[in-house]
Amino acid sequence: xxxxxxxxxxxxxxxxxxxxMNCTSSSIFNTWxxxxxxxxxxxxxxxxxxxxxxxxxxxxxxxQFGITRKDSFLNISASIPSDVGIYFCAGPPSNQGGKLIFxxxxxxxxxx
Amino acid sequence: NAGVTQTPKFQVLxxxxxxxxxxxxxxxxxxxxxxxQDPGMGLRLIYYSASEGTTDKGxxxxxxxxxxxxxxxxxxxxxxxAPSQTSVxxxxxxxxxGYNSPLHFGNGTRLxxx
Numbered sequence: 001x002x003x004x005x006x007x008x009x010x011x012x013x014x015x016x017x018x019x020x021m022n023c024t025s026s027s028i029f030n031t032w033x034x035x036x037x038x039x040x041x042x043x044x045x046x047x048x049x050x051x052x053x054x055x056x057x058x059x060x061x062x063x064q065f066g067i068t069r070k071d072s073f074l075n076i077s078a079s080i081p082s083d084v085g086i087y088f089c090a091g092p093p094s095n096q097g098g099k100l101i102f103x104x105x106x107x108x109x110x111x112x
Numbered sequence: 113n114a115g116v117t118q119t120p121k122f123q124v125l126x127x128x129x130x131x132x133x134x135x136x137x138x139x140x141x142x143x144x145x146x147x148x149q150d151p152g153m154g155l156r157l158i159y160y161s162a163s164e165g166t167t168d169k170g171x172x173x174x175x176x177x178x179x180x181x182x183x184x185x186x187x188x189x190x191x192x193x194a195p196s197q198t199s200v201x202x203x204x205x206x207x208x209x210g211y212n213s214p215l216h217f218g219n220g221t222r223l224x225x226x
Binding site for chain 1: 116145147152153154155156157160170171202204214215217218219220
């Protein structure tokens with residue numbers, strides 16, 4: 001079935017460093033969503049992207065909707081310990097009635 | 113305003129036992145979903161309910177049943193639990209089945225089947 005591939009699967013960084021992660025699909029998506037899951041909780045929506053080429057920021061987070069519509073990127077600047085968690089990309093394949101599918105997640109660890 | 117509430121938070125079952133996971137939302141959302149989360153596999157959709165009175169299979173429905181009891185509540189039932197169903201289960205809701213409406217998740221039920 002349709003899959004979203006996220007990379008990297010995990011990252012271990014020092015506090016203050018910038019972080020980049022991406023998500024790719026084999027087919028075109030019209031929407032890209034980025035969620036964050038804190039340990040022991042459910043995912044929470046960070047950023048939603050609706051147009052190819054769109055660049056959207058939410059505080060220290062910036063996400064981009066790839067021009068090809070088959071990928072998306074999430075950047076975190078000047079990481080802090082509370083950035084720890086799992087970041088998921090998600091999108092609605094056009095042939096699945098708007099239901100979301102999720103990537104495998106990127107697990108971020110931040111060392112103080 | 114509690115959002116999406118799931119019970120129980122933790123559960124241990126023996127193979128073959130049955131149980132029902134409960135989910136309720138107080139946001140007047142039309143659509144509700146059940147996902148399972150396994151290491152390295154992200155979130156996979158089990159069943160969803162686009163509106164009260166309707167339910168549909170997701171990506172991994174085998175071994176599960178659901179009931180949309182009313183607009184607020186959507187339960188997930190395991191009739192005969194198997195070790196492969198050990199997972200973290202998340203309920204979610206949104207105002208419609210489309211992608212323009214963000215999903216709101218509960219905090220999960222951690223299920224272990226021995």
